[in-house]
Amino acid sequence: QSVLTQPPSVSGAPGQRVTISCTGSTSNIGTRYEVHWYQQLPGTAPKLLIFANSNRPSGVPDRFTGSKSGTSASLAITGLQAEDEADYYCQSYDSSLNAWVFGGGTKLTVL
């Protein structure tokens, strides 16, 4: 049972928009702690996709957008492409655990 809750799977057709939610609590996302997102392609190490709620590292397309509100955060992907098919994870800090925590991960399928 992950501290941060993500839907196990989402799907969309090429060109469509999908969103992945990450729900936490007042000891993590609901406080001052930022949310980060990672993309993990099959058989590879995760890659930083979004940091500090809504910032993209250099090289990440602007099709990927992060946001945070209250005790939840979201990752939106527009203009879906086949190469976006991957697992996506959110991460934040939890003040009751004094530890970084990940969501359980969401598998994105491009139909």
Next chain:
Amino acid sequence: QVHLQEWGAGLVKPSETLSLTCAVYGGSFSDYYWTWIRQPPGKGLEWIGEINHRGSTEYYPSLKSRVTISMDTSKNHFSLKLTSVTAADTAVYYCAGGRGFVDLWGRGTLVTVSS
């Protein structure tokens, strides 16, 4: 370009100690917090713990009694030791670096706990 490479025993017997080391190439060792993250087969990411440039550590509570993360700044290495392992500790172990978020990842090494 900073990159990380981890190594260690890929097969560990139950009740023994898992040991992994990660080398940091191409960057300043003191610029990052150094982290270990694991991923059991077919499952999600689990944060194990981190060490900063001052040598201060934080560990995930459920692993705290069994984990030690240390570093050797003279070699730009940091290490993970996990004692009393069970089959539940079978996972791909990633060494990683960052400040809050993780923007450096090793390739990961599979450690299997089995007799």
